Amino acid sequence: MRLSEADLAAFTRAWAIKLTEFGSVSGSVGEAALGPWLATELAADEAFGDSRCWSFPVALGDPRHCVAMLVRGSGRKTVILTGHYDTVTTEDYGALEPVATRPERLKEQLLERLSSGGAQTAAEQRALADLQSGNFLPGRGLLDMKAGLAAGLAACASFAADEQRGGNLLFLAVPDEEVNSVGARAAASLLPGIAQDLALDFVGAINLDAIADDQPDGANGRIIALGTIGKVLPTALVVGVHAHSGFPLAGINAGAIAGAIAARVEWAPELTDTDENGLPGTQPSLLSLRDSKTGYDVTTPALAFLTFNVLSSTQSPADVLDRFETLCGQAADALVATLRDRSKASRKPTVLHQPIALHRFEAVYTAACQADEQNTALLKARAEELAASTLPLPDQCRELTALAWNLSGLSGPAIVVGFGSVPYLPTRLSAGPAAQRLLASAQDLAAEAEATYGTQLTATAVFAGISDMSFLGEAEEAALGIVARNTPLWDAGVRWPADGGIADIPIVNLGPWGRDYHTPLERLHEPYAFDVLPRLLIDLSKRLLG
Incomplete structure (x- = not known):
């Protein structure tokens, strides 16, 4: 019935x-x-x-x-x-x-x-x-x-x-x-x-x-x-050159670089997809920004990590990463130009003669594995350890990116871009x-x-x-x-x-x-x-x- x-x-x-x-x-x-x-x-x-x-x-x-x-x-x-x-x-x-x-x-x-x-x-x-x-x-x-x-x-x-x-x-x-x-x-x-x-x-x-x-x-x-x-979570590990805050021109602050990236990517039209009527969709937005310091001291942050929410219906993950990487580079270049201008009056040497390098995680991981044959096993073991922890997945990715960077032999200042969550x-x-x-x-x-x-x-x-x-x-x-x-x-x-x-x-x-x-x-x-x-x-x- x-x-x-x-x-x-x-x-x-x-x-x-x-x-x-x-x-x-x-x-x-x-x-x-x-x-x-x-x-x-x-x-x-x-x-x-x-x-x-x-x-x-x-x-x-x-x-x-x-x-x-x-x-x-x-x-x-x-x-x-x-x-x-x-x-x-x-x-x-x-x-x-x-x-x-x-x-x-x-x-x-x-x-x-x-x-x-x-x-x-x-x-x-x-x-x-x-x-x-x-x-x-x-x-x-x-x-x-x-x-x-x-x-x-x-x-x-x-x-x-x-x-x-x-x-x-x-x-x-x-x-x-x-x-x-x-x-x-x-x-x-x-x-x-x-x-x-x-x-x-x-x-x-x-x-x-x-x-x-x-x-x-x-x-x-x-x-x-x-x-x-769809949704992806682009991430950026920012590697600065830390310095005593009494001598800030001796380094470049990872937090300052991260702040510049946050300002450049927030609501960026380059990462904003369009809907079926050609109107702007949901804008990208910062979800987290944190540095590597665990307590108070007068040394500038050496590392910072950012995650962004990016929704799209037509952009592929490759499109998103390409555009995100470009935006990070633009933010870094603009900050360096500003800091160079501000440092002129001091007539003191700075580390700003070198650009802020851009890397993708896959390149950093490869460099780490090539630097020492034991690093591959070390990275895999750490990944399994992180996966079994209670840390959220983006934080697990932050930890492993930082480890890969430390093992890679590469030098900062630099930005390592990647993804930090399950893709939709x-x-x-x-x-x-x-x-x-x-x-x-x-x-x-x-x-x-x-x-x-x-x-x-x-x-x-x-x-x-x-x-x-x-x-x-x-x-x-x-x-x-x-x-x-x-x-x-x-x-x-x-x-x-x-x-x-x-x-x-x-x-x-x-x-x-x-x-x-x-x-x-x-x-x-x-x-x-x-x-x-x-x-x-x-x-x-x-x-x-x-």
Whole structure:
């Protein structure tokens, strides 16, 4: 018996609350426990019929699990419904943290706080109006993105109840999207084997991630994204010539060079991609800047390290590194010219007669290995040690870059550019038949949504946030060669699969919308998430399965 619209909405809401109440902050015990728990819960839910449920760890010895559920119909055609179940921290809720993952209780307490003088900012006033409208429900992870998972489960339940169903649905929930996407990367490497073992042909995938929208009517939140943006993290290790601060002209301050780079790269148009309308996209921005000093003294910093967030939909990683390296060189040259001019009055010698050299990490690593045959083993051992530490991946890359520099025999002042994190490649629907069928189906669904479901749905070229689509979708994995060579922890920390880490499945994003995710005001638009989204997912899946 097929589920009625009311039953479908109630089913979605119940699962959304259930998933949200199971706290799963990235890196927590809850994140590790949710996978096996969810697999057990899915297997016990009669709404999914005789579906097959299982989980698998993201890596040997890692407690985090991906969860899969296959709802069979007939034939080999299969659509994947996927999303992540980890969330950002709840610590930012302050006194409300005990109810941060209890949506109904949080709504009561948040309303009480905001309505009794707590709505001081424009964002808080907007949140108060939304909650008073009765259309929004707050909760950490409810919007990002457990309501999306719940809508996917509702689509699976509806599919299981259809006795005439053709094709198959594979539900896939993964951890760690908020950090390094180890869940999606593990799934991507295993999906070809799953397809072979279970006789499946993946004709498309639907990512269920959330959209944030500040428009009054939520028009910008009701979208189906036909691709996703990419992200890389360019880094620069700055090597200065340290000196006593009483004799600053005897050296060149690594912190000053780093500051010049930060100012030159921040919002640089050279690293700003354009959107599908030719308008500027997200500008690059400094994420961290630190020097090598661990305490106070009067010696200038010898080293500094910078990381930058760079998002792009058309720029390749090679383009980004080329442009970033050029910007670093321009910043260094401009600073040296300024310092030379300022030093003239002193008539004292400086180290500014030599330019600030530019190197890529791969060249420095090679120089270190050639300087002494033992250095290769030393660098690899240090990389494994760093990968096993609790340091964030960019800091691990900083440490190994500094070690490679020290072993290389090269001299400063210098700048070593590279990458410092897991790369997220942009995805687009290709010209292949499966991708073109997904493209046509998504566009038709958007065009017909208002007449069929009473809601506007817009097909847009790019999902603006980085997401697991980068690993599950159609991305140019060959573009990662330069990233691999210039990411210090590529082998030990990133651990990109040698046989490929991109699933290469046509994928779009169709998820819930709301406001202010990753903040204590995170809230979900209930009517769309619970009433409309499951039906849209069912419709799109059926179009793909024929």
